[in-house]
Amino acid sequence: MKREDITNKKFSTVYRGLDEQAVRQHLTEIADALDKKDARIAQLEEMLNEREENLNSFKSVESSIQEAILSASKAGDEIKQRAQNYGDSIIQKAETEGEQIISRARQRENHMMEHNEDLKRQAKIFRARYKMLIQAQLDLLETEDWERLLEFDGDDSEK
Template identity: 35%
Template sequence: MPLSPLDIHNKEFSRSFRGYDEDEVDDFLERIIQDYEGLIRQNKDLEENVEHMKEKLRHFTNIEESLSKSIIVAQETAEEVKNNARKEAQLIIKEAEKNADRIVAEALNKSRKMALEVEEVQKHAAIFRARFRSLIQAQLEMLESGDWDKFDRDVSVRSEVPAVRDGYTREYASQEG
């Protein structure tokens, strides 16, 4: 068991014939007591300081553990967010591809319809051209034939007959009006 300042103060030495000077020993013991008390106070202060440092260390260790856990949670959350974003991007891409396929299919259908319509119009145009050509050829043939001379004679005969002319005029007027 360590000595206390009180143990040092109460210590009695036995006296011998040629012993030490009592005042000198008492002064020295007094200095030892003061130093010893200072060391005890310093030791107590250091122990309190160590306890305080241990408390801070526990606090910082808790903070470190919390930060580590927070970092791990943040990393997991970030990874989860990246995975969700990746999945969402894939869904958006698939949806866009579906829309693109649909748009392309619609465009192809419209293109086919338009091609059929163009083909139909070309057929009608060809038929019209053929009919028009036949009509023009028939008209040219009629012009070149001698039937016009007969027609001119028929018209001049009709103009001489008033009843035919009036009937023709009335019929022509009723068609116009």
């Protein structure tokens, strides 16, 4: 119902009926009250629409933030996985190099031990030969030929 309908309403008059002026005054007050309520309803609907727009805006921002968080989480997971893979490859490379170093050291140790054993054998052979040489020289010194040689020189000088 509109204000005009309320204020322009016609009533039939009867004997001892209502005071038309008082009825009109009351209808005007009702119409004013309805106008105020309609204005308040329009204001509240406008506020509700603004709030819904704000809510939709916040939902859009929330959605964007959630997408950004998801994207950052995925990027973080990818970086973490790459770092893990890189770390694993470094560890694998270090283990391989360590095994190679140990292998080379063992080979060098074996070579040095063989060389050491060879030197010991050569030292034993040298010692045995040197001992034989000295023994031969001692034997030579103890032979009678040596004494004869010394006598031979003595006899020549007397003659």
